[in-house]
Amino acid sequence: MGLRFEKAVTRFRSQQAEIPQEVMICTQHELRSGPTSGAVRVRYPPSPTGAQHIGNVRTAILNWLFAKKMGGRFIVRLEDTDRDPSRYRADVIPDILSNLRYLGIEPDEDWEKGGPAGPYIQSERLYLYQNAARELIESGKAYRCYCTPERIAALRAEQQQRGEPTGYDRHCRYLSDSELEKLKAQPFVVRLAVPLEGQTLYHDEVHGDISVENSALDDQVLLKSNGWPTYHLANVVDDHSMGITHVIRGEDWLPSTPKHVLLYQAFGWETPKWTHAPLILGTDHKKLSKRHGDTEFAEYIRKGYLPEALMNFLALLGWSSGEDRELYSVEELIDRFSLEGITPHPAIFDANKLIWMNGEYIRKSSPETIIELSIPYLRKSGLIKTEEDVELAKRVIPLVTDRMKTLDEVVSLTDFFFGDMPKYDPKAVEKWLNSSDSKTILAKILPRLKGIAEEPFTVHLIEAAVRGGIDEMGIPSPQVIHPLRVALTGRMVGPGLFETMAAMGKAKVLSRLKAIIAKEH
């Protein structure tokens, strides 16, 4: 706890110098008007403090689906008001929009394409927040607070020691004019003057009416001492000035919504409709974290989850159409989407289900699509080196599509096709290749395969050749098929043997067979 405040203190000091000159100058600017027409406008407000979280993408999807459903506009706004060097990450900004595009989500307004309510980067809108803060101070709805971080920290420590609720004691709210005059040159923050009595009531589309005693609310900081706004101020000012009609966000915002409502009231603005979607937890019902696997959205792209699967799965995380169904195309999702379908209880991230669903979408895709998407994985792994390897890959990928749950699995599923000899699994060799019987069997099959033309080396011809050998030997077919598979692939499991051989090509089949027979002699 003490540590956190020490950090806050250093931040407080180090940032004074950072503020660009023009930021400090509050230019006069008319705030845009709030929600006016009936057209739906929703926003997704990512913050560049780290790689995009899967839960944030879920929120983006909910917003986007609603916009599409209502024929409204989907706006993406960068909330970069946290300039703490330990958190701010300019490098993650480009990924935010490209991740959305991977899912097929194209914002109607964002910081790249612009739009009528721009700019869409909060650091370029500082004058708006500063004007808003001044307006509030002038109307008595907010006040300057000169308390040092040290005093706030001490206050909190005392409160905790006494077992009292922590919070600001409103010291500066009641400063006399003469005291104010003395402090004039000191750094300050702007705090919201929360009403001391009564309650704040608002309606949430999924949780219904919620009321909170004002006495339980803190005098929230609106403007930091460095002149930058906090989330609370910036999001209210922007949602209003950008004409946002519906705020759809994670439930972690539910407790601070009363503060936002109070802000709207202080400005005399109409509030948007509130919708708080459930939080995403791991299967152990704890907040989704690294322990549960990947929380970074881009990691799912890298592993080879298809956009359709990700969209489908994420949309169902906290939303349901009410049907006993789980596979939906994007069009179907849009068609069925409604705020009513958002569930009030937490959504659990079941990675197993995502894997299953991705497998479903892989199998639904055309062979060409899967080939195209898989080849990069084979290249990256080094299996594909030549044009010939590419051709081999094209023959081989359709053979393993039924087994793939994620695209990156293509590597382990097909690696034995590439190169001269495969890696041999000792257990497989032990079971099917160690007896003298097996080498006799292989030796019997070899000439029959030699007899087939190089081209075409088809499944049909291969099967006929092998079956001929089986008939001749008069033994059960598995006793031939299994040794053959192990000799050619190094393992016991894989695609159908004849398909495998045809895709491998005559030359490789013969050379591998010969090598194994020779090795055993």
Added chain:
RNA sequence: GGCGCCAUCGUUCAGCGGAUAGGACAACGGGUUUUCAUCCCGUAAACCGGGGUUCGAUUCCCCGUGGCGCUACCA
């Protein structure tokens, strides 16, 4: 600690006063098959506890319990 939200099979999503409580994932069993996978069929599995309201509560209300969230000059 204070405030808020939530509570149906192992997991998840349905159910919004009267149903044999349904679907999916996972599990298990069976079928197809040269193996694995796919595919098909089937089995097992749930309304947190206690009070109300009602002719009737899984469903509405209250309390309890449990889980989660918020409680920053982070978003």
